[in-house]
Amino acid sequence: MDGRACGRMGRTGEGDGVNSEVLKPSASLFRSVVPPFPLAFGLMLRDLCGLTRFVETGTYHGDTARLVAPHFERVITIEAVQARYEAIDGPGWPENVTRIWTDSAKHLGDFVWRNMPTLFWLDAHWISNGTGPDEDPLMAGISYCPLRAELEQISPYNGYYEDVILIDDARYFLRPPIGRGHGVDWPSLDHIVELLPGRFIFVHGGILAAAPNKYRPQLNEWLLEHPDPGDERAPK
Numbered sequence: 001m002d003g004r005a006c007g008r009m010g011r012t013g014e015g016d017g018v019n020s021e022v023l024k025p026s027a028s029l030f031r032s033v034v035p036p037f038p039l040a041f042g043l044m045l046r047d048l049c050g051l052t053r054f055v056e057t058g059t060y061h062g063d064t065a066r067l068v069a070p071h072f073e074r075v076i077t078i079e080a081v082q083a084r085y086e087a088i089d090g091p092g093w094p095e096n097v098t099r100i101w102t103d104s105a106k107h108l109g110d111f112v113w114r115n116m117p118t119l120f121w122l123d124a125h126w127i128s129n130g131t132g133p134d135e136d137p138l139m140a141g142i143s144y145c146p147l148r149a150e151l152e153q154i155s156p157y158n159g160y161y162e163d164v165i166l167i168d169d170a171r172y173f174l175r176p177p178i179g180r181g182h183g184v185d186w187p188s189l190d191h192i193v194e195l196l197p198g199r200f201i202f203v204h205g206g207i208l209a210a211a212p213n214k215y216r217p218q219l220n221e222w223l224l225e226h227p228d229p230g231d232e233r234a235p236k
């Protein structure tokens with residue numbers, strides 16, 4: 001399904017990719033420092049696996065969507081928090097970016113497309129708004145960690161599609177993450193692997209990656225030539 005038809009407020013931006021007008025200041029929205037998307041790693045995967053589309057869960061301030069837009073035919077970015085979605089509304093979005101306001105736990109499956117091999121950037125876990133995780137009013141009714149539901153929607157297509165899946169902040173899934181909310185469904189590594197059968201799974205730079213098995217030899221070679229820089233995503 002085309003994202004523009006499906007999201008509650010999906011839309012394509014106007015303009016030529018100039019960013020300055022996009023981010024409206026908002027006193028109520030706290031901005032955490034989020035490490036930039038590792039573009040060189042993403043472009044290596046794009047070229048190796050023939051990926052033409054980028055789908056991100058968790059738009060936040062839109063930095064990654066704008067960063068990758070010149071490098072993919074289509075970019076779709078999904079944000080569940082209405083205030084965050086609206087705070088970056090306005091002109092200045094590259095034309096190939098479609099922004100969707102919805103909970104990725106419910107709707108990511110709408111963006112699994114057969115005709116465009118995709119790099120999925122699953123990054124929609126709760127981020128502090130200046131409050132603790134259990135009392136964040138922005139998250140009312142929204143899944144704090146939609147990863148399990150996201151993978152359940154992608155999983156039936158494993159081995160059929162050419163998609164590559166990147167999960168940010170691998171450390172949150174290697175053991176229950178402290179300070180990220182009690183009773184939140186953070187899937188453990190074994191559950192994640194179960195939901196990604198037939199894939200070559202590895203961690204690089206703090207990101208958990210799953211690529212079609214047929215690329216294992218080339219990826220092994222690349223990984224041997226590029227030592228893991230460590231968890232670049234961890235707060236310093």
Ligand SMILES: C[S@@+](CC[C@H](N)C(=O)[O-])C[C@H]1O[C@@H](n2cnc3c(N)ncnc32)[C@H](O)[C@@H]1O
Pocket residue numbers: 034036037056057058059060061062063064078079080081084102103104105123124125126127142143144145146
């Ligand atoms: C770590 S930030 C994303 C950073 C962004 N991907 C980047 O690379 O700049 C997490 C974002 O996910 C959003 N989010 C949290 N749960 C979500 C859900 N269930 N569906 C969609 N977005 C969600 C949060 O509101 C927040 O904006």
